Amino acid sequence: MSFGLPYRYVNDKEILSHIGKPAELLVVDVRDSDFIGGHIKGCQNVPSNSFLDSVHELVKQNESVPRVVFHCALSQSRGPKAARIYAESRQDLLPNAKEQDVMVLRGGFTQFQAKYGTDKDLVENYRKELWDC
Template identity: 55%
Template structure:
């Protein structure tokens, strides 16, 4: 029996390219969902929505509705080893259950190396990272 994940992995470079290729007014094609909890302080990817993992089950229905017509959704946590992939799986399962015939096909991704990897490369780029405070990351 083989098991396939309901998401793909994306690198920091790929995500940075997607974000930079779209004017902020057109970011409706891409949603970034940050599932960090109290570790969300100290910076985030520009336009990321914070849906903390500790309350994710309670808010995932709302998130599925909110992102129903967004073609690409990227999940991440600090390292994207546990919380990010788990949230992406829960989101995919909820979306499949809620939207039996979705009007928009959606690709679901998990950011490889999470926010830690992303900020290490792009912390000085205001097009990619906002509210950055190195106190939380060094």
């Protein structure tokens, strides 16, 4: 972990080979109404506006997943906040659990879709017209 944070930032390349493999990686997308237009394959959408109500169940359901990566549109606010809450909740709920790598996707889905939006192995429900600005 860097700077005392309970998570670390990760670049897209570090997680590419794990996408779509739920035993290796859980991707948590905390976008709210901006979830439309596509998402990382196999992600779990837990909107930031209801994240606190869902975090304990999320922790318990994914206790054995070795890597959990959070993101929002840009991963500047909602994604890092969710990662912090998740990591702290996990420590409280599962203090003796095996270590889990909690990460935040640098650049969020905005950067990810710019590189991989049309790659059906990495992105589901992609709508290019929503991203062309």
